[in-house]
Amino acid sequence: xxxxxxxxxxxxxxxxxxxxxxxxxxxxxxxxxxxxxxxxxxxxxxxxxxxxxxxxxxxxxxxxxxxxxxxxxxxxxxxxxxxxxxxxxxxxxxxxxxxxxxxxxxxxxxxxxxxxxxxxxxxxxxxxxxxxxxxxxxxxxxxxxxxxxxxxxxxxxxxxxxxxxxxxxxxxxxxxxxxxxxxxxxxxxxxxxxxxxxxxxxxxxxxxxxxxxxxxxxxxxxxxxxxxxxxxxxxxxxxxxxxxxxxxxxxxxxxxxxxxxxxxxxxxxxxxxxxxxxxxxxxxxxxxxxxxxxxxxxxxxxxxxxxxxxxxxxxxxxxxxxxxxxxxxxxxxxxxxxxxxxxxxxxxxxxxxxxxxxxxxxxxxxxxx
Numbered sequence: 196x197x198x199x200x201x202x203x204x205x206x207x208x209x210x211x212x213x214x215x216x217x218x219x220x221x222x223x224x225x226x227x228x229x230x231x232x233x234x235x236x237x238x239x240x241x242x243x244x245x246x247x248x249x250x251x252x253x254x255x256x257x258x259x260x261x262x263x264x265x266x267x268x269x270x271x272x273x274x275x276x277x278x279x280x281x282x283x284x285x286x287x288x289x290x291x292x293x294x295x296x297x298x299x300x301x302x303x304x305x306x307x308x309x310x311x312x313x314x315x316x317x318x319x320x321x322x323x324x325x326x327x328x329x330x331x332x333x334x335x336x337x338x339x340x341x342x343x344x345x346x347x348x349x350x351x352x353x354x355x356x357x358x359x360x361x362x363x364x365x366x367x368x369x370x371x372x373x374x375x376x377x378x379x380x381x382x383x384x385x386x387x388x389x390x391x392x393x394x395x396x397x398x399x400x401x402x403x404x405x406x407x408x409x410x411x412x413x414x415x416x417x418x419x420x421x422x423x424x425x426x427x428x429x430x431x432x433x434x435x436x437x438x439x440x441x442x443x444x445x446x447x448x449x450x451x452x453x454x455x456x457x458x459x460x461x462x463x464x465x466x467x468x469x470x471x472x473x474x475x476x477x478x479x480x481x482x483x484x485x486x487x488x489x490x491x492x493x494x495x496x497x498x499x500x501x502x503x504x505x506x507x508x509x510x511x512x513x514x515x516x517x518x519x520x521x522x523x524x525x526x527x528x529x530x531x532x533x534x535x536x537x538x539x540x541x542x543x544x545x546x547x548x549x550x551x552x553x554x555x556x557x558x559x560x561x562x563x564x
Contacts, residue, residue: 196512196561197269197522198479198552199302199350200529200538204273204284206250211283215312215322223247226532229487232453236495238486240532243540250287253294259539260299263529266549267556267563268538270300270350271529272359277305277339278323279332292343302350303343304359304393307366325365333372337379344385352409355389356380359412363404364397373407391476395421400471408474412525415478419464420456420494452491458482458498462507470519477515479508480527481548484535495535501547508555516561 205212205222212220227247229239242248248255263271273291276283291297310323343349344356351357358376363369373390380388391410392399395418399405465479481504486493515524528536540546556562 196515196524196556196559198267198524198526199270199272200263200268200526201531202271202273202529203531204250204287206248207286209284222533225487232486237543238484240535241542243542243545251290253290253297256287256291256294256297260297262549263299266553268552270302272302272304272525274306275303276310277336278310279326279328280335281323283310292346300348300350302357302359303340304361306361308362327366327368327372330375333375334379337376341383352389353386355385355387357389357391359391359393362394362396363392370404370407399474410474410476412476413468413478414525415465415480415527416461416483416496418478419461453486454494456494456496458496458503461496466507466510466514473520475519476521476523476525477511477519478525478527479511480536481538482535485533487533501544501551504548505551505555508551509558512555512559512561
């Protein structure tokens, strides 16, 4: 089973973050600033041996790749940020490309949203917007991808480079752009692109452009969270109460407005999902707690342990083969420390989550190392 973990590259400084958030800002800044919001809340999260690494150090990239491989992670999916030729956080992937010593398969996901201050609850100010430009920009973008596609480590399906679009529904010229990229892929010696999308706001079964996609990722826990919110009376009441507070009292947010979810309930829902069709790729998640980014008004999953994660992941690996008939599973996440979704060792569980992955693969008879 090929477990592919999403990989966040925001663990190094770059000029735009210095300007927007303050000199020296990285994802670690948010992680370190977290604090408990209720009794039993596990914050701040601390990497094992306080390893607040810098992703512009190739030794860190080598360490991550060796660690992932040791515990059964097949590859990383690097988030990629492109704004009409302007890029953010591109250095870790480029450094990996230059160094074959970072020996792990990889693919890329274009996180094609505006870059705003909303994620940190500062404002709705757009820092860099997406316009999806024109054919000239599409060509430049493809040519940037091409250097990665040509690398032997790049993940391919039947010889086609696997490329993920985060939110295809907000790309106006989606059909024209993707059709052109597929043409360029063939001109450069590939049969085609293996095109995949991530967010559930797009549905290939109903969208006119759905035929362009080879696969759809069941991105977890976002997919089940939406369902749990819709079904939760507590969630509906909290939203109504907050709306009343804003209208009547002029409050922007009620104190302690943290939404909690049950880890077991979420995973049971994941394990009950039946794929829409043969394009669906199963997802999994290790944990979620985005209070480092949002402080108040965040979402937190309760009851997480390595033992539970192993139990549920074992079942999902088996379902990937038996229900989805796939050899790929997308994991949230390798290093989303600001959202609590990481497999990397920490001060609470040590290597517990990584050991859980290895044991799940063994228990599902999918261990190949």
